[in-house]
Amino acid sequence: MEYKLTFKEYSEALKKNKVLGLKCQECGWINVPPKMACYKCASPNLDVVEMSGKGKIQTFTTAFVTSEGREDEVPYIIVLVELDEGPWIMGNLTDVDPNEATMELIDKRVKIGHKVFPGDKYSAGEGARPLFSLET
């Protein structure tokens, strides 16, 4: 059974600031990132849909210590965002000073952008990630 929306396709779309998901024909849940089967009801009957790319911050952290090869990136903010369509996704947050990030960020509305992680020797190539900014 062919994979309906691969990482490659998802990542290429994200490079155009588009978040793709898979809408479940059985329960209506939108799966992001894509799966073979719905992570709510396990149905494999899924259709590709595009998200609004808007949502609100559920939680965050500022990372001061990071992995080998990414030392130049710290400090940076990681967020879990609930998209307006329901699913949560992980990304980074821009336009906020990482040293000043507080619980005030929680529930703030954000919109999608992207940044490409160029990959390292373990990552099988590059991958786009969501780079959110506060909605103004």
Next chain:
Amino acid sequence: MRKVAVVGVGETRFSGAQEKTEVELFAEAAMDALNESSLKPKDIQALFLGNVLGDFAEGQGMVQAFAAENIGALNIPASRYEGACASASMAIRDAFMWVASGFYDIVLAGGVERAATMGTPLATRTFAMFSDARYEYPSGITFPAVFAMLAHLYSKKYGIPLKKLKEQMAAVSVQSYKYGMFNPKAHLRKEVTMDKVLNSFMVSSPLQLHDCCPFSDGASVIVLVSEEKAKKLTNKPVYITGVGQSSSGPLSNQQEYLPRLRAREISAKQAYDMAGLTPKDIDICELHDCFSIASLIAAESLGFFEFGKAGEAWERGEAGLGGKVAINLSGGLKAKGHPIGATGAGQVYEIVKQFRGEVEPERQAEGAKIGMTDTLGGDAGTLCNLILQRGW
């Protein structure tokens, strides 16, 4: 199903970077466990070994085969278990099932790791491999960052101001250091005060250095046998009476359930149901305190305290000796250390030693009869629980 007993345990000291190989560390712990059991390597029918990052730490894959041969358990089936930090508990659970089923009578289970040998940058990179590599690692996720985000969620969900929550988290670390100080096997043996915790450097907000467990080297091994064999080998068998294991997908897909980890609640229920016990019955528990906040989340999901109330319990001493349940008398991952492939076996080692009354008086639970372990891999990608009972 047959009853299965732990009849011997062995463990190296958990430590920072050291020069013994994984095979050497494992062999030392394994021989101690065998000697305690009055068994010889040739008696072992199979090996179940947790090891996560040996490939990165010393360029050694398939370490289980070399470990078996090295201790003289020649040509036995040897299997490696990888469930991130829960690997050894997975290995023990599978070993338990094979003995319970009657397929084997005597097996070795445990694990080994050289996480400290890798150094912080590579260890941080490889530990991040237990998050979703394609959809979450590009955002720079690290293991502390996962629990840092859960800490902020916890503060919000239960309405505990972050400053207050940080004090509760610090109380967890202070208690773990207090017990670890008396444990000769512990990696970090020092007193750490509340002030010191709250003034240590920020790793991933709001988690500071003393909220985080160290990367450790070490090995821990146990001998599991059928009840019939156990009766011939020892008058102090420790029975495994409940086991549980569950899995989860990427952190973001656990969404509205967070900061609770559903896999833990499923796994713990399996273990309780199988043992016919409830959280109230547990005297001592070694739980997965990879981060201070992780202790609160774990203790609540295991049913020891109400949701949002575990921090108060630690502050009141209810999670220590003389409390409702004595948690992490070994010092936990925080002070005893976290050689990830060995950690779950180390938890069982501690429970067995506690039952036998063989630990230092400062951290000995008097009369403990029922113990539980809780081991978490990744962002709850793997969760294992074991319930152990004194057989005398």
